[in-house]
Amino acid sequence: MATILVVDDEPRIVQLVRDYLEHGGFTVLTAADGPAALRTARTGRPDLVVLDLSLPGLDGLDVARSLRREGEVPIIMLTARTEESDKLVGLELGADDYLTKPFSPKELVARVRAVLRRADAASTPSEVIRVGTDVELDVPRMEARFGGRRVDLTKSEFQIVSAMARQPGRVFTRSQLLDAVRGVAFESYERAIDAHIKNIRKKVGQQYIETVFGVGYRFVEPAER
């Protein structure tokens, strides 16, 4: 069955959680601080991490961030307080669920099961944007293919391209494209978009993005290429 890594500096809690999880049929790894957690995660490859936010030394947030960088492992956060700030950072890091202390171990086990089920069913129907036969943008994976060739785009580049490719042929103003990059059109120099367009063209080829003088840019429809 699944392996769970429990990270907390209070031995009492670790023990309690371990008992419940093992009784529930899980294999349990434990760690008492950040560095140990990262080491164990690397070697033990857990299917899920239960992580206390307040750790001595390396902070729980740093641990979460490092874990995220290294892989896709789901994380359940334990926060000592209901404080807004804690929730916020937890969410920012994309925790899959959170529990505030004190919590019921039974509930924790239930949440672990739920998150694992989700992660499993995370048959995330990958949203793929296709334009004609030779352009393919896998949005959740941020993967782009142009004419069969895989192209590495940065985050901003990918967002600009996907915004345009969703409605090929339509003209987008620089301001609209800025919206696509930052959540909301931050006050920002519109010509930053020009720089991105230049870089995108260099990577994917000139034929995909057309300049509409005095207005903006558009993704060329396949029929016209």
Added chain:
Amino acid sequence: MATILVVDDEPRIVQLVRDYLEHGGFTVLTAADGPAALRTARTGRPDLVVLDLSLPGLDGLDVARSLRREGEVPIIMLTARTEESDKLVGLELGADDYLTKPFSPKELVARVRAVLRRADAASTPSEVIRVGTDVELDVPRMEARFGGRRVDLTKSEFQIVSAMARQPGRVFTRSQLLDAVRGVAFESYERAIDAHIKNIRKKVGQQYIETVFGVGYRFVEPAER
């Protein structure tokens, strides 16, 4: 930003979803049962509704149906089981997307964004001006078609042509056409319009724009061609 109404009778789920959505920049309204949902939808005018299919009392399906009757609001369904029947009725009611429980809040937020994006794109009815069978001006795309052939017009040219094509047969003075080009009729040489007309005619053909001596120009009605 957008307002989302979350309807579910499990407070924990409502809380989790609310946290994630608010963190994502959305304003969140909540309701725990059908009647409350309808009331809140009426007063709060949400941009999207996240709706649990299994509600106590008034059923989720009824709520969806009522929402549909009252407006255009997009709906994301939450269904408890993966049962085919649930999916079917949900989609039948025109749910814009659905998620089966347990779901990842992160994924829900992603779906919310996707549905809003779609709804937004759809509500921008691509305004198309048609004159007869052979002239088509797609305004947001700044695309012109004359007799089946796609014609590239500059911004000013496109604005002049669409102003005239909106009311075929009507005569426009040069001053009125200048208004169409610059936002307001700037003091400017009216004969600049002549130059544009010349260029437009060269691109689309002579038969579409007629000169009205001493007055201005007009877009020829199809019957006269």
Added chain:
DNA sequence: GGGAGTTGTGAGGGATTTGTGAATGACCTA
């Protein structure tokens, strides 16, 4: 047909807009 006024048109100046390489600074990583 003649003349006055109006429109068609080609060409070029000049303003605006875009392309682009390089510099800067933020952020992350080793």
Added chain:
DNA sequence: TAGGTCATTCACAAATCCCTCACAACTCCC
């Protein structure tokens, strides 16, 4: 801390477009 990536900004070159001008062609009215 040093090095890398990336987003942004800047400055200048290049491209594009709008407007104007000058003159030819046309229309209308007498």
